[in-house]
Amino acid sequence: VQLVESGGGLVQPGGSLRLSCAASGFTFSTYTMTWERQAPGKGLEWVSSIAGDGSKPDYIDSVKGRFTISRDNAENTVYLQMNSLKSEDTALYYCTTNLENYVHRGQGTQVTVSS
Numbered sequence: 140v141q142l143v144e145s146g147g148g149l150v151q152p153g154g155s156l157r158l159s160c161a162a163s164g165f166t167f168s169t170y171t172m173t174w175e176r177q178a179p180g181k182g183l184e185w186v187s188s189i190a191g192d193g194s195k196p197d198y199i200d201s202v203k204g205r206f207t208i209s210r211d212n213a214e215n216t217v218y219l220q221m222n223s224l225k226s227e228d229t230a231l232y233y234c235t236t237n238l239e240n241y242v243h244r245g246q247g248t249q250v251t252v253s254s
Contacts, residue, residue, distance in 0.1 A: 141164050143162075143246070155224065173187065174234060
């Protein structure tokens with residue numbers, strides 16, 4: 140299993156970024172995909188999940204209306220469109236999936252929201 144995140148960077152408050160996660164080594168369309176984040180000095184926080192068929196997107200309250208999760212099963216890729224970014228969104232963002240009760244996580248992509 141390999142998960143490779145990309146798309147992070149430095150953005151001003153109110154800006155947008157689109158994170159991508161390229162997956163391989165498992166039947167991608169079968170599994171729920173999740174984005175988590177870890178802010179400096181804090182623990183991991185669940186951000187959003189999407190079912191294997193692209194249904195049931197769900198979000199932590201703090202990002203509802205600003206973030207959109209989606210997936211392309213033909214490309215084995217999951218996305219996180221982040222709009223109206225705030226300083227509190229600054230974190231290392233991870234793509235994860237749970238296969239047979241083991242959570243696989245990529246290396247992460249850094250998102251920094253600052254003026």
